[in-house]
Amino acid sequence: MTTPLLSLSGVSKSYGQIRANKAIDLDVAPRSIHAILGENGAGKSTLMKLIYGVEQPDDGSLSWNGEAVTIASPAEARRLGIGMVFQHFSLFETLTVVENIQLVMPGRKADLAERMRALGREFGLEVDPLAHVHTLSVGERQRVEIIRCLMTDPKLLILDEPTSVLPPQAVEKLFETLRRLRDGGVSILFISHKLEEIRALCDRATILRAGEVTGHVDPRAHDAHALARMMIGRDMPDPTPAAPMDAGETRLELIGLDYTPDDPFATPLAKVSLTLRAGEILGIAGISGNGQNELAALISGETQLGRHERDRIFMMGRDVGTLDAAARRRLGFAFVPEDRLGRGAVPDMPLTLNGLLTAHPLKLLRKGLIDRRKARIFAETCIRDYDVRTSGPEAEAGALSGGNLQKFIIGREIMLAPKLLFVAQPTWGVDIGAASDIRRKLVRLRNEGMAILVISEELEELFELSDRIQVLHHGTLSPPLMTRDTKPEEIGRYMIGLKTQTDAPLP
Numbered sequence: 001m002t003t004p005l006l007s008l009s010g011v012s013k014s015y016g017q018i019r020a021n022k023a024i025d026l027d028v029a030p031r032s033i034h035a036i037l038g039e040n041g042a043g044k045s046t047l048m049k050l051i052y053g054v055e056q057p058d059d060g061s062l063s064w065n066g067e068a069v070t071i072a073s074p075a076e077a078r079r080l081g082i083g084m085v086f087q088h089f090s091l092f093e094t095l096t097v098v099e100n101i102q103l104v105m106p107g108r109k110a111d112l113a114e115r116m117r118a119l120g121r122e123f124g125l126e127v128d129p130l131a132h133v134h135t136l137s138v139g140e141r142q143r144v145e146i147i148r149c150l151m152t153d154p155k156l157l158i159l160d161e162p163t164s165v166l167p168p169q170a171v172e173k174l175f176e177t178l179r180r181l182r183d184g185g186v187s188i189l190f191i192s193h194k195l196e197e198i199r200a201l202c203d204r205a206t207i208l209r210a211g212e213v214t215g216h217v218d219p220r221a222h223d224a225h226a227l228a229r230m231m232i233g234r235d236m237p238d239p240t241p242a243a244p245m246d247a248g249e250t251r252l253e254l255i256g257l258d259y260t261p262d263d264p265f266a267t268p269l270a271k272v273s274l275t276l277r278a279g280e281i282l283g284i285a286g287i288s289g290n291g292q293n294e295l296a297a298l299i300s301g302e303t304q305l306g307r308h309e310r311d312r313i314f315m316m317g318r319d320v321g322t323l324d325a326a327a328r329r330r331l332g333f334a335f336v337p338e339d340r341l342g343r344g345a346v347p348d349m350p351l352t353l354n355g356l357l358t359a360h361p362l363k364l365l366r367k368g369l370i371d372r373r374k375a376r377i378f379a380e381t382c383i384r385d386y387d388v389r390t391s392g393p394e395a396e397a398g399a400l401s402g403g404n405l406q407k408f409i410i411g412r413e414i415m416l417a418p419k420l421l422f423v424a425q426p427t428w429g430v431d432i433g434a435a436s437d438i439r440r441k442l443v444r445l446r447n448e449g450m451a452i453l454v455i456s457e458e459l460e461e462l463f464e465l466s467d468r469i470q471v472l473h474h475g476t477l478s479p480p481l482m483t484r485d486t487k488p489e490e491i492g493r494y495m496i497g498l499k500t501q502t503d504a505p506l507p
């Protein structure tokens with residue numbers, strides 16, 4: 001048997017009472033693409049942090065090419081030949097690509113640019129080294145991050161949910177790159193919740209459940225259902241069907257909304273119109289960076305229109321364009337932002353107080369003071385009903401795994417029983433079991449008469465959820481398309497701009 005490139009034996013890590021990794025054994029073979037699979041909170045990120053030297057194991061040992069090692073820091077990991085591409089990019093927008101590389105790597109600009117181009121050609125990672133980062137698409141930024149790692153000549157590359165930020169075309173390209181890297185002698189550890197992707201890409205998979213390894217398998221030999229069962233220990237439920245509904249009252253209306261942001265890197269919006277009624281889910285498709293953030297800020301009230309701008313944004317029949325977020329919430333509006341830790345929650349506050357952030361109108365305050373008992377019951381209910389895996393309501397939001405925090409925030413907003421719910425990327429980073437629960441809940445709420453607006457980059461998700469879909473491209477919105485009469489390819493044509501706002505939808 002060939003010596004594994006990396007081998008973990010009996011590795012454990014606890015955070016206080018939580019045993020995030022329990023006696024993990026893992027061998028990563030040379031020249032392999034190895035998936036790490038598991039529900040939210042199963043311990044995947046913790047394991048990667050141990051391998052990259054961000055955290056130290058409490059117990060167990062690691063070996064690299066057959067020799068025992070201690071990886072005391074990320075710098076040490078890089079010296080060994082371990083690179084990590086993070087989910088959140090860490091590039092400076094106003095610098096060029098090569099200037100960003102220069103920050104972490106010695107060398108003349110011209111030489112670095114040449115090495116970048118050579119790596120780009122070899123691995124299909126084309127990016128112009130002289131381009132400013134703010135002009136790059138998400139896919140290109142990710143390529144820069146990967147190139148930056150490759151310049152240190154790693155033998156093992158760790159990618160934490162790299163596809164969650166990419167449009168479908170870019171995913172295929174990334175896979176091509178990863179296969180070439182493997183063939184060139186690099187091993188890859190790949191974390192993803194998307195089982196079909198793992199089956200298409202990876203030669204091996206290790207499955208974690210509640211911090212423990214529950215299996216090492218060849219993912220190509222099992223279908224997605226079987227993998228899901230190993231991960232969550234049960235079968236996936238079927239989706240809830242949408243009940244036929246009569247058109248209800250209009251709860252959200254945008255009429256010819258134009259918006260020119262102050263930020264030169266933001267996307268202006270032009271003539272955006274949509275109507276959303278009670279008992280309906282409207283999906284907004286599109287590749288990120290086409291105005292999603294700007295539109296979300298205008299609808300949520302984070303951005304307000306100038307005083308002279310009237311009759312552009314209506315909620316529950318009221319002109320709300322100039323109202324702030326709190327005033328819109330008082331009308332029965334609730335919002336789950338895409339950015340969970342920045343806008344959705346305060347990381348170093350316990351869940352009880354994070355619940356209060358938006359749920360205080362549910363009489364969780366008494367004479368201006370927090371009613372601790374009620375606030376606690378609210379957080380406990382949310383944790384129970386939305387299957388948030390955490391030590392309890394006093395846990396800090398920042399200590400939850402990404403997917404579990406998402407479940408808490410969605411639960412908190414739904415518990416407000418809003419008339420109009422707006423969810424950006426409802427299942428980002430959420431495992432497949434929890435994602436299907438969230439979708440079923442949204443459809444049930446729609447069946448009960450809630451109006452729901454969903455922004456998502458995942459077409460499959462929008463097709464499962466939405467009654468109608470509109471596509472955002474370069475700050476303009478396509479006409480509404482009835483989901484049941486529309487094929488994904490047609491949405492795809494709007495996504496890349498082959499069809500435009502003024503083209504009539506197909507009959």
Ligand SMILES: Nc1ncnc2c1ncn2[C@@H]1O[C@H](COP(=O)(O)OP(=O)(O)OP(=O)(O)O)[C@@H](O)[C@H]1O
Nearest residue numbers: 015020040041042043044045046399400401402403
């Ligand atoms: N800094 C921390 N402090 C306390 N608990 C933590 C910390 N980091 C992780 N945990 C806990 O360790 C467990 C494993 O978390 P981890 O982030 O490794 O899961 P994950 O499998 O990567 O989940 P996800 O798919 O949601 O990202 C969770 O219960 C989490 O709450």
